[in-house]
Amino acid sequence: MLVSTKEMLTAAQAGHYAVGAFNVENLEFVMAVVRAAEEKRSPVILQTTPGTIKYASLDYFSSMVHTAASRAHVPIALHLDHGDGFDRCIQAIRAGYTSVMIDGSHVPFEENVALTSSVTKVAQAIDLPVEAELGKVGGKEDDGPAVKGESPYTDPEQAVEFVARTHCTSLAIGIGTAHGVYKGTPHIEQGILKEIRSKLEIPLVLHGTSGVPDDQVKEAINNGICKVNYATELRQAFTRGFMGYMASNPSCFDPKKPSKNGMQEIMAVVESHMDNLDSTNKA
Ligand SMILES: [Zn+2]
Secondary structure, three states, rough: OOOOHHHHHHHHHHOOOOOEEEEOHHHHHHHHHHHHHHHHOOOOEEEEEEHHHHHOHHHHHHHHHHHHHHHOOEEEEEEEEEEEOOOHHHHHHHHHHEEEEOOOOOHHHHHHHHHHHHHHHHHHHOOOEEEEOOOOOOOOOOOOOOOOOOOOOOOOOOOOOHHHOHHHHHHOOOOOOEEEOOOOOOOOOHHHHHHHHHHOOOEEEOOOOOOOOOOHHHHHHHHEEEEEEEEEHHHHHHHHHHHHHHHOOOOOOOOOOEEEHHHHHHHHHHHHHHHHHHOOOOO
């Protein structure tokens, strides 16, 4: 069934676990992530970035996920990841997304407040959750490696003011993670997270989690994170499975065969994360 992220994240927060938000790139990603959720009896969030939306379109992804959700026995939400403007968010809502993120983390504080508020004002009217971002998650969501040493942390006091003024319903925070592939071992600033958690009631979101050791993620969940995003690891998994099949079967020209291998690899990654996030058997 298709639901919004609101009830999902509220339940996760109350139950001290986190829901995985997995970036999907094509039909195979959608099928693999949903199958993994069914195997694990776990709620799940499928999300797409503007880059992925440019590759296909909002309605393509919306149709695929609506079809998957109508057949699934676990709650599924469709979320716009890193919404890059008011228009994109509204277009996603119209296309049937059940949750959006407006990312104003790249503009100054006051501009971020104004941009986020423009989206929450509309979304609130139809009771749709809005994730915002304050502080910086290093790297770039759609391409490029994580930038070393470039991850300014979210200021806890500023976070309180930001949420009060924008009415966003969840917040992505900068606590040391980065998008893309890590060059060294990442380090989550658990102290900053705890301080933000103690001052804010709304669900907190961890971005750039691919490559972060499971124990650090688990500790972050204990400290109040209840949505955890994974993109890079799924891309790597699918490509590994696909290429692996083709390397052993170079004469194959049926894309369904290597794709099945890719899906198996995605399922293994997603299922393992669901166990670590403790969302298994929470559907
Ligand atoms: Zn992100």
